Amino acid sequence: MTRNQLLTPMFVHDADTGLVIEGLRRYNLFTAVFFLGRHRRLLAEFVALSGAGPGWRALDIGCGPGKLVRALGTAVGPTGAVVGVDPSVTAVEENRDGVAHHRYEVGPAQDLPVSDAEFDVVTCTFVMHHIPEAKRDAAIAEMWRVLRPGGRLLLADASPSPRIRAVFSLFLGRDPFVDVDIRHYIERVEAAGFLDLSYSRSRDQTGILTAVKPLVHL
Structure with missing residues (x-):
């Protein structure tokens, strides 16, 4: 990693979009340290809980460095397709890896650049808290829009132990x-x-929420 890459901020803040990855290499280093080499195991758990299988179409929102896109791509195989969407132009440009059934698009969670009912599964991991509070309902509505009836949603984020949360609350007052x-x-x-x-x-230490879009909207 060069000196300029070290000095590049990990995120920049956009009032409409939220936090956007700017320093992709710093972000990769951070996740490697945070998960202590267990990230691959966690990605496998996400894929398993998403239910993605051969021939499925999957969307990863806030795809960042594209690791979950590639893991989902392995699960759906060449007869399926995976799209990664991220507001970071840097992330999208560096992710474009030439794999035929992978595609990357620039866009925020609350305005996805994909079609209605295009996907069998939608994942969004370590992202929701980065979206501005006023935009979160719109982001979830977009997840609903792009899922086919019967499709699966997976949301995930960090879930520190009660002890760690108590320590942070004590020092920060919240x-x-x-x-x-x-x-x-x-x-x-x-x-x-x-x-x-x-x-x-x-x-x-990750909380995972799964849900299903019903076949008939009541």
Whole structure:
């Protein structure tokens, strides 16, 4: 990593979009340290819980460095397709890897550049808390729009232990993980019309929420 890459900020803030990755290499270094080499295992868990299989069409929102896109691509195989969407031009340009059934597009979660009912599964991991509060309902509505009836949604974010949350709350005077806790979005997901919500906590301190778009919208 060069000196300029080290000095590049990891994120920049956009009032409409939220936090946008600027320093992709710094972000990759951060995730490698944060997960202590367990990121591949966590990606496999995301793919398994998403239900993605051969021939499926998958969308990863806020794809960042594209690791989940590639993991989903392995699951759906050459007869399927995976699209990664991210507001970061830097991330999208560096991700374009020439794999025939991978595609990357620039766009925010609340205004996805894809068609209605295009996907069998939508994933959005470590992203919701980066979206401006006023835009989060719109982002979930977009997830609903692009999923086919019967399609699956997977949201995930960090889930520190109660002890860690208590320590941060003591020093900061507030719980900084409220917006990060993916359970914070359960009511919003239900209000959008999703059913069969299920929450689990990975051993890698990550909360995972799955839901299904019903075949018939009641």
